[in-house]
Amino acid sequence: MAIQTPNDYLQAVLEQKTVSSSNQTNDYIKELVDEREKVKTILETKYPGASLALHFAGSYAKNTMTLPPSDLDLAAYVQRDETAVGDTLEDIYQNLHDTLAETYNVEKHRSCVRLLSRKDGEEMAASIDVVPGRYINEDSKQDSQCFIYQTEGEKCRLKTDLRAQVRHVRDSGFTNIIKLAKVWKKQNNVSVRTFVLELLIIKILSNAEDVKSSDYAACLRTVWNAFKEDIENISIEDPGNANNDLSGIFDASTKASLKSHASTALTCADIDMWSSILGTVEVKDKAEKRAILESIRVSTPQVAQSRPWARI
Incomplete structure (x- = not known):
């Protein structure tokens, strides 16, 4: 598959930087x-x-x-x-x-x-x-x-309740988005506990309208926009015990980090600089490489350059 769109790139990130079915x-x-x-x-x-x-x-x-x-x-x-x-x-x-x-x-x-x-x-x-x-x-x-x-x-x-925590994430329908967000967290040193990040993503996307979990780019934009515009008003609770106080790990500094890094991510996404957000991916198959080069040549005959989110 040629990497021609942000979702193509994000699929490559999943395959190369996370544990996937492949x-x-x-x-x-x-x-x-x-x-x-x-x-x-x-x-x-x-x-x-x-x-x-x-x-x-x-x-x-x-x-x-x-x-x-x-x-x-x-x-x-x-x-x-x-x-x-x-x-x-x-x-x-x-x-x-x-x-x-x-x-x-x-x-x-x-x-x-x-x-x-x-x-x-x-x-x-x-x-x-x-x-x-x-x-x-x-x-x-x-x-x-x-x-x-x-x-x-x-x-x-x-x-x-360990099993309740696992089920809440595993069965959410958003595990691929969480994987991509974890790559973003690691790539950019975002100061947030993974547990908090998981809960935030599930809550935001569960309440989002007209966003399909298979549209990775749209989901990430939705999450980042919520971090940027509304992080102070988002609450989370432990699916293992709603009475557990999470304020110690979801504090002002964590919210500030999420807001700042999300703003930067959205700016990069707006100009199709996805590799600046989640890092480069490798195109390993020669046939795929030729297909990408050909698609670039046909679409931009005067300036043959790769998409900014792929490294060939």
Whole structure:
């Protein structure tokens, strides 16, 4: 397919810079999935028979992962009455930290244990965030609400629902737009948490009229315009628990960053400088390259130049 329109370019961005149906076997993904199995084996060996489940979370579970992946999120949850891993949430967090620290170089974060690298020198495709937690109800298959430990803040635990968060994003119909927005975030160092960005995009596009999710350029323009013109009036809530306060991660500085970067993006989009927003893409197929050159020659015989959003 020749890159002749903004949507052609954005499709190429999805194929080259995110995990899509065409690159599910990407080496990065294989390595991360393999590493998850290693973590699972370590925990099962340390806590044999414990009702400890290790679930994919974050962008991998939501189908919004970009390439190369920055990290992989794993939820390590125990059943409500399970005590083999620890009596309290803090115990569970600390015990998983100590167990994984035998194999990995680790860091403690607010609600996760981050695996940075393997101590044996074997490379990892990306860091892995292991989030310890405990299910609240006996039947976790029917009710997946849980408490996760927090190392800082007023409360030492946070009530949420991983599956509800994943479903909210994965089934929104806007995962491709979220992927593109994450590429924009990374390319331009936009200061916003991915979780906040996801919630904002879903809310804005769910309320937008006459915007098709398949029209990537129109969707991005709609999102950026909302950031630029109305960011102060947009509210979001945690689909895992509406009572959770998100003001700490959706504050004035985050809103200012979104507004400023969105304004710049719209200016570039208006003059078809999409590669300035999401970076260049490669045309790898020679036949496709010839087709693009021919289309340029026919349409602009006096000045043969490539579209500004494609690099040939």
